[in-house]
Ligand SMILES: CSCCC(=O)C(=O)COP(=O)(O)O
């Protein structure tokens with residue numbers, strides 16, 4: 533059945549892994565203490581620090597956050613704080629959201645063709661809106677009708693995809709999930725979604741052999757009968 537909606541991952545799927553690991557993560561790491569000193573008492577930040585304390589009550593929150601960063605943990609309060617720190621960098625132009633050149637044209641063509649588009653990333657909803665809102669291809673946020681992060685559950689858990697399909701109001705089988713990570717696709721397919729692994733050799737991703745594969749978004753379109761991408765980018 534041709535998909536009626538596309539749910540996409542970000543890192544490794546729409547966006548270079550290097551942009552996240554060598555750009556976004558160090559930006560947040562360098563700014564962490566200064567950000568907490570300036571904004572730590574604000575309700576949103578204080579609430580996230582309370583979540584950190586609840587997760588690891590025996591240590592200082594900043595120590596826990598540093599350990600999570602070092603481990604590339606997908607802990608929800610860390611991802612939310614990173615999103616808040618990146619906001620300033622996108623606003624003043626120090627950050628520009630990377631997208632592979634094949635991505636924006638396809639997203640525009642798919643939305644114009646009537647597909648519903650949504651994002652599911654370990655990056656917070658704020659971070660998702662920032663990367664697509666300040667992308668190298670312009671503001672793509674209006675193309676999306678849903679943004680989902682780890683508040684829906686972990687990306688390798690089937691229940692997260694059950695919850696996202698319910699939130700999108702579509703039968704799971706009508707949603708195509710795109711990711712570079714086979715374990716995320718395993719969970720999505722277990723929930724009944726269709727899945728396709730983005731295997732971008734220039735990003736170092738490796739095919740699992742367990743899912744349909746595509747090297748870029750036009751190849752996804754060909755494989756799943758989606759509208760062809762626009763040359764306008
Ligand atoms: C929203 S851009 C930052 C992505 C991020 O923080 C991350 O941990 C990567 O997660 P993804 O689920 O997009 O692979």
Ligand SMILES: [Mg+2]
Nearest residue numbers: 541543544712
């Ligand atoms: Mg990914």
